[in-house]
Amino acid sequence: MKKTVQKQFGQFFTDPLIARLMVRWALKKNAKNFLDPAVGPGIFPQMANELGAKVKKTVVEYEPSMIAKFKEGNKYSVKLVCSDYLAFDSETKYDAIVCNPPYNKFQAIPNRDLYRELFSKKYGACLSGYTNQCIYFLVKSINELSVGGRCCYIVPYEFLNTGYGVVVKQYLLCKRMLRGILKFDSTTNLFSDAITTSCILFIENRKFDACYFINSSSISDLEAFDFDDFSAKHSTFSRKYENLDCNEKWIKYFEQKKQNIECENLIPLSLVGKVKRGIATGSNTFFSLNQTRIKEFKLSSRTCVPCVSKSPDIKSLIFDKKEFEKLYSMDKKVFLFNGEEALTENDKFYIKHGEEMEANKGFLTSHRTPWYALENKPPAPIWVSVFNRGNIKVVRNEAGVKNLTTFHGLYTNGLTEQEINILFCYLLTPTANRILKQNKREYGDGLDKFEPNDLNNSKIIDIKNLTGDIKLKVLTCYEELKKSNGDNSVVIRKLDDIFSDVVKAF
Structure with missing residues (x-):
């Protein structure tokens, strides 16, 4: 067949x-x-x-x-x-x-x-x-x-x-x-x-x-x-x-062993923020843009919204503007076409091109007015990969760009930039992985998946309850991660030692 x-x-x-x-x-x-x-x-x-x-x-x-x-x-x-x-x-x-x-x-x-x-x-x-x-x-x-x-x-x-x-x-x-x-x-x-x-x-x-x-x-x-x-x-x-x-x-x-991990200093993730799925375009072939396509159709900058399309494109734990520019220079799809901002003849021609390729007839696009509009979602400070093998892929979005459904976005409530960095560092650790994976979904070939509410119903460490000394240690590790050019295992082990002692579960 x-x-x-x-x-x-x-x-x-x-x-x-x-x-x-x-x-x-x-x-x-x-x-x-x-x-x-x-x-x-x-x-x-x-x-x-x-x-x-x-x-x-x-x-x-x-x-x-x-x-x-x-x-x-x-x-x-x-x-x-x-x-x-x-x-x-x-x-x-x-x-x-x-x-x-x-x-x-x-x-x-x-x-x-x-x-x-x-x-x-x-x-x-x-x-x-x-x-x-x-x-x-x-x-x-x-x-x-x-x-x-x-x-x-x-x-x-x-x-x-x-x-x-x-x-x-x-x-x-x-x-x-x-x-x-x-x-x-x-x-x-x-x-x-x-x-x-x-x-x-x-x-x-x-x-x-x-x-x-x-x-x-x-x-x-x-x-x-x-x-x-x-x-x-x-x-x-x-x-x-x-x-x-x-x-x-x-x-x-x-599980024959006790499944629920008893930990200290954990709070519901919902008290800190909310996880939401990434932007669903309904036709990534049309909406996702790389440098070549932008130049080919001479699209105006106002219609091109910075947005990562694929999880494998993101190699670093901390995604900053320099990393974004690197992907752009590699001709990766790192922009979305926002047709609602179309003013030039070239922009309008691209919309007609989308209709010729029937991008407007998909399930999502056919139920959207206008069909070429984008979901209005702000950039999330932390990304969590939807599918994972082994450790959960977590990325700190310092570039402030949007993301498609390859990632979920973690939007925090009232946390400072430093507190967001601390939360990110915690999510990198094996300790956090073991706790979060209690809510995972198992797929074939060792593949795990998280829907937004799987994470929203999880527990995380209480950032506000950490001592000043612990916060300083974690932020020092964060700076080490920013300077790293490759292997981050030593820094993550240091972070896990810090947080596992706070959680006192392992």
Whole structure:
């Protein structure tokens, strides 16, 4: 399948070892019928056939090329329904349902408002408008299980930590059918084209008192894994339903050690400032400008707003005007076009050029008046990278330029420049990283992500409560960082020694 088609339909294919694990568990209770709601090339019914299960198999597929591929490879008796599963109205209750559903974000779900209304009325699931398509599949399958039937889904782990996931978790808690979750380590990328951390949901149509939260560090570990056997022998991995909170990030339930770090001298970040996402243009190809494009279209300086576009472009911890000029001379995209300031004929011609390239027809631009206007966000004094591997990337914005969504901006409330510098120095440290990462979201291949509210709900050190001697030491380190030409590890270790002693947690 071409990747463009695969991406359009949110399709990512399942490892055979994982497929066998899922199907084996779902069929364990002498299932009489079997459903795969998004069959793709057909690995789940194939596994059911290989396991010798004498079940009546029904599979559903919507995408034409996948239907053709399934028919070509199908060597066993099966009922193929060529339909969108969400629109497939079956009165049958299934003993076993196994699925790797499409992973489309809410913008890519056709008729999502109609589905939201339908699911609310039919299933009592009041899903958020931001809900991933895979959750619609999951809710529908839960309601199509026979009494005692089993459902096994592999889905992105993100819904257990996101805002839209609150109502999903609430729904699962109400049903009490979720027997357990097997979460893969964030360094285990199950799908080569999907940047996401995955988990397997074990669901059975009967009421449970507890749910199991299990970590897996590698796919090979699962070759002999049996969920029923594991849960019978390892009760310490279970959490009572009465102790599960849909408003919390469920990453904490996978930790066998104490997750909440007890620290001193910490305050909510909200008392110091607020983290906001960067500027979303709706068409970076049009709005982001480098030196070459500015000269090519002879754009006036009033339409060119200084703004960094990409996190990898920022190599230094402290981004000043000298660093900005360096990027500009390297022909990096460090300006945004602000069409509302267009006065010259050249500026107006560039707007027409944008319309010719249909930059005005994107989701954001088509809902904006005028389409070429920019979000009115001031420069943030501190940037925090949205995606991180290892340490959280934090940058002090001394140049006073704006940023796109590659960074979140930390806007402080009433802090002096020196206090902002101290806060920045704290955020650089491993101590701060460990505390902030309690609210992270895990994606595939060791990738972590923070949404603005993940950081807003975090705690940071109380800058105002530091002694004058500590402040002086930190500011001295800040000056060392400014003079540094490369390796800052020694200075960061010095800062960590200072702040870890204040926090007294490590």
